[in-house]
Amino acid sequence: MKFKLPEIPTSIFSVMSKMATDYNAINLSQGFPNFPSDPKLIALVTKAMKEGNNQYAPMAGTFALREIIAQKVDSLYNKKYDPATEITITAGATQAIFTAIAATISKGDEVIIFTPAYDCYAPTIELFGGVVKSIQLQSPHYAPDWDLVRDTISGKTKMIIINSPHNPSGMLFKENDMLQLQQISEANNVLVISDEVYEHIIFDGHVHQSAAKFEALSKRTFITASFGKTFHNTGWKMGYCLAPQKLMKEFQKVHQYNVFCVNHPMQIAFSEYLKTPAHYLGLPKFYQQKRDYFLAKLKSSRFKIIPSKGTYFQLLDFSDISEESDIAFAERLTKENGIATIPTSVFNADKKDFKQIRVCFAKTNDTLEAAAAILNSI
Structure with a gap:
């Protein structure tokens, strides 16, 4: 029997969020806030x-x-x-x-x-x-x-x-x-x-x-x-x-x-x-405070970082830390370090690997501080 999308895998968001649950990891992978709506x-x-x-x-x-x-x-x-x-x-x-x-x-x-x-x-x-x-x-x-x-x-x-x-x-x-x-x-x-x-x-x-x-x-x-x-x-x-x-x-x-x-x-x-x-007009200030708080906490890390200009995501370049693929690196972070992120090659043409992971900073400051502590230890 022929299907329309036989080569499409399970979404990386589902994969990494499940891993976060399985390994009791801080979940910075899927793009959702962990604080309440108004x-x-x-x-x-x-x-x-x-x-x-x-x-x-x-x-x-x-x-x-x-x-x-x-x-x-x-x-x-x-x-x-x-x-x-x-x-x-x-x-x-x-x-x-x-x-x-x-x-x-x-x-x-x-x-x-x-x-x-x-x-x-x-x-x-x-x-x-x-x-x-x-x-x-x-x-x-x-x-x-x-x-x-x-x-x-x-x-x-x-x-x-x-x-x-x-x-x-x-x-x-x-x-x-x-x-x-x-x-x-x-x-x-x-x-x-x-x-x-x-x-x-x-x-x-x-x-x-x-x-x-x-x-x-x-x-x-x-x-x-x-x-x-x-x-x-x-x-x-x-x-x-x-x-x-x-x-x-x-x-x-x-x-x-x-x-x-x-x-x-x-x-x-x-x-x-x-x-x-x-x-909605107050959102730029609200999320910039979160971005700046998170990046300030990451100043001592080995990641190379260009501050995000928009969204509630931040790329972290790990090329000075590991030669692993971004998928392998993200999986290891989840299993061994207790923090779930998204490898970005899955979004690229031909799965091009820039040695970058994506993290979501739409989180409480307590979550961001705990996540930064882990990332600084890598």
Whole structure:
């Protein structure tokens, strides 16, 4: 019997999190906070449930939530999306990415991705018969090479997928990067998915360059976002997609048969919670304090470190410590040292190994201090 994705292994996140449990290790592998969500948000969800909002939501999402998202995007990026026709609430950003690919990619279509890449991109492309064209970002700065992108474009290229702030490197796409992407996509009539789940987690005064800010680019782009990443509740699995009406119409054709709609009381809660912009505008300071606290604790370590510019991940270069593969090194850290991390080669084209592991610093200070003590001992 033939299956569609026979070569796809179990996610590295599942593997390393299981190892963390098996060896009672501090888990800095999977990207989730170990501190609670805002009690105000939890109270809003509870209130919505008690008030009876427990049946199906509208397919595209509650209008109140789509409306407040439109206001947020307009305020931040000076771009107006019609809440009636250009916004869909999704079961997390991964579902939004899956749905956008499902709605647009057919057999033989080529899709350019930048590796290291979030591990849902390539399998989803392949699931619908697309061909993955990987462009490897180079350590340590992971800056995109737009001349290489131009050389990779062919008559079969249908889409380019970007991710900024970038997981796992912590790199940010600059304004010039987005202008280059805009020129290339427009000149070659290529669609874009802009994965912006970490849009509010940016450090050192840098500014998020959303695809929404670039008029010509926004007209051919699906933007995906995540409430789970933004508001410390990844288990709620809720996000949204922005796209011009023509693209969103095709997106919703798949969405209606994929999940139809998503959690109703949570939508009610977020529509109220987003009315206070401080809930997301305060995130850069909040997470930069965690990044800086963690890196200060690692000053005596043997790892080479370039501070992350965004996301709640940090790369640690162990090339001065061991010649092992990053997978072997990460496994040994878990088993022998009691700390679970993510080897980054699994996200790269041809599993290229830069001798780097990824750690998540969305943790309590006690966890970060304990983790740093272990890493300093290596």
